[in-house]
Amino acid sequence: MKTILVTGGTGFIGSHTCVELLKAGYQVVVMDNLSNSKADVVKKIETITGRTVPFYRADLLDVPSMDRIFREQKIDAVIHFAGLKAVGESVEKPLLYYQNNVSGTINLCEVMHKHDCKTIVFSSSATVYGMHNPVPMTEDMPTSATNPYGYTKVMLEQILTDLHTADPAWSVMLLRYFNPIGAHESGLIGENPNGIPNNLLPYIAQVALGKLPCLGVFGDDYDTVDGTGVRDYIHVVDLALGHIAACRYAFSHKGVEIVNLGTGSGTSVLQMIKAYEKASGRAIPFAIRPRRAGDVATCYADTQKAKDLLGWTAQRDIDQMCKDSWRFTVQNA
Numbered sequence: 001m002k003t004i005l006v007t008g009g010t011g012f013i014g015s016h017t018c019v020e021l022l023k024a025g026y027q028v029v030v031m032d033n034l035s036n037s038k039a040d041v042v043k044k045i046e047t048i049t050g051r052t053v054p055f056y057r058a059d060l061l062d063v064p065s066m067d068r069i070f071r072e073q074k075i076d077a078v079i080h081f082a083g084l085k086a087v088g089e090s091v092e093k094p095l096l097y098y099q100n101n102v103s104g105t106i107n108l109c110e111v112m113h114k115h116d117c118k119t120i121v122f123s124s125s126a127t128v129y130g131m132h133n134p135v136p137m138t139e140d141m142p143t144s145a146t147n148p149y150g151y152t153k154v155m156l157e158q159i160l161t162d163l164h165t166a167d168p169a170w171s172v173m174l175l176r177y178f179n180p181i182g183a184h185e186s187g188l189i190g191e192n193p194n195g196i197p198n199n200l201l202p203y204i205a206q207v208a209l210g211k212l213p214c215l216g217v218f219g220d221d222y223d224t225v226d227g228t229g230v231r232d233y234i235h236v237v238d239l240a241l242g243h244i245a246a247c248r249y250a251f252s253h254k255g256v257e258i259v260n261l262g263t264g265s266g267t268s269v270l271q272m273i274k275a276y277e278k279a280s281g282r283a284i285p286f287a288i289r290p291r292r293a294g295d296v297a298t299c300y301a302d303t304q305k306a307k308d309l310l311g312w313t314a315q316r317d318i319d320q321m322c323k324d325s326w327r328f329t330v331q332n333a
């Protein structure tokens with residue numbers, strides 16, 4: 001039975017991926033520095049799956065603590081979620097983001113190499129498609145970024161590609177997520193950001209709950225169905241299952257593969273508000289605000305490669321995403 005180290009495993013996408021890995025029969029070890037999540041998520045993963053999960057509180061910049069994990073556990077592959085991901089914060093603190101995300105990942109790869117573990121599934125992002133690519137996004141398009149966070153993803157895709165070029169024994173999966181939302185059906189794990197949410201869904205959830213008074217809609221003059229931003233929202237459980245498919249592929253292939261994980265369809269902000277009102281039975285007051293810097297009008301995935309290479313497609317629709325998000329929000333209010 002193969003063992004997967006999940007860095008950032010107490011986070012939103014990481015915790016859902018741990019659940020699906022365990023259900024698929026893998027052993028899972030979690031590493032997290034708890035900078036944006038809580039240790040009790042490990043217990044919730046164990047409750048959902050009935051399995052034991054070793055947890056190491058460790059940081060990407062603390063090489064000895066990562067080395068200890070590989071000395072104590074026989075790690076066959078790493079799914080690497082750990083990283084800072086707030087776009088606005090990255091503009092204010094670029095060195096923090098380059099050090100943590102880029103240097104930290106280099107540290108991880110060096111420890112992996114030392115312990116002869118050369119299979120990595122990396123958490124990249126649709127953000128690398130930048131502002132100038134047409135939709136639907138395909139994996140062969142040029143990459144760019146509009147902020148240091150996005151540049152860390154662009155750089156890390158290049159670093160991991162170069163690592164394989166230098167040592168073909170590596171198997172590298174670069175997974176580009178679109179907009180992950182929703183929660184596990186148990187309501188035990190979900191998206192629980194610290195402070196005021198940056199992203200649309202956790203913000204809408206807080207408004208539905210009554211914890212925030214009104215949603216600001218960042219622009220209604222885009223060239224879209226109703227003028228508001230259109231994105232490819234994907235259920236976090238579908239995203240987690242995409243990682244299982246990527247792991248399976250990585251264990252039987254060497255090389256580098258870039259794969260979009262999205263649904264291939266777009267939803268506007270106003271359409272999302274309506275869907276959430278339907279799922280929650282609550283009104284979502286909103287006000288139109290100026291556009292947010294760095295936002296594109298429309299972004300959604302071409303999903304053909306994920307289907308052809310991994311045999312994976314997203315199954316859950318927007319209504320399911322909102323229903324599962326609302327259940328988690330109410331249960332964890």
Ligand code: WQD
Nearest residue numbers: 085125127198199200201203216217218229230231269295
């Ligand atoms: C979605 C839509 C906003 C908040 C971000 C990161 C990206 C990735 C996914 C990590 C846009 C609008 C939002 C609000 C709004 N994260 N919006 N009011 O920007 O597509 O992607 O999360 O990899 O890197 O950039 O997601 O949820 O912030 O915005 O109107 O209060 O909702 O303008 O059209 P985004 P988002």
